[in-house]
Amino acid sequence: MSRYFNYDQVKFTPAGGGGAVTLNGVTGVRYNSNGTTKEFRGDNDHFPTTRVADFQNPSFQVTLANLKQLIQTLTHGAKGIFEYRMLHANNGAGTDAITVATATGTAMVDAPSANSQHGQYGTGDVTIRTTSADGLTNPCTFTVAT
């Protein structure tokens, strides 16, 4: 049974050196292919008769409590590698954990925001967007631990 529970190794490695920064206080990571499809209908069609998958624009949404990292590392426009590991419910980081990672230099930080409210922990939200080196290959890779 493949079930996943929590995650670790949420990292951003800025391009140009400095090494990987492991983000902490992360309360959510969401991968989204942002895929779109386009439908066709004509004549007397009352339903779409053709549909093609026409585009993908992969991104990640990250929520974290470490606002210092948000400000210092996840600056708007910063390029690098983003990755995280989805932990297996039974084996943790061992066999069956899945690592999701962007190819080198294809991730870009977009619009980090910080939220502070009285009597609450501050939280930061950031979107990591991606670009494809060749236009045909998803820059996000998936690897399962053996």
Added chain:
Amino acid sequence: MAKSRTKAGATAAEPPSPAPEPAQPAASEPELFDAALVPNGWPTGGGEGFEAMHAMLKARNDQLGPAFGVKQVFSRNTVRGWLVSRDRDDTLLFPHGHPRQGEDRYTWSDPDERGVRLGKLTA
């Protein structure tokens, strides 16, 4: 920008060098490939959603890892199916900005009975 590896680390800008004697792998050594292009959803491992994704990735480690000489493979979807390889930065084509932009980075075999094509980096 993802790197644009070519066979044996050669680049298009390098002058041609004397052709070395082709290496003859020992009979006992399996032929290694650089990547595979596999049909969407191959191989099916049962389950739905994320469970199916996990089973698929695990089976690719087992079935394609030996062909690349590694235990864990990187999978990503492309417009031609899933590109499976040993390197996180691999792409189907030479990247934008490369002198060979838009050309295939691999020479692909004919698909086998599973629909899997094995590829080697082009020279």
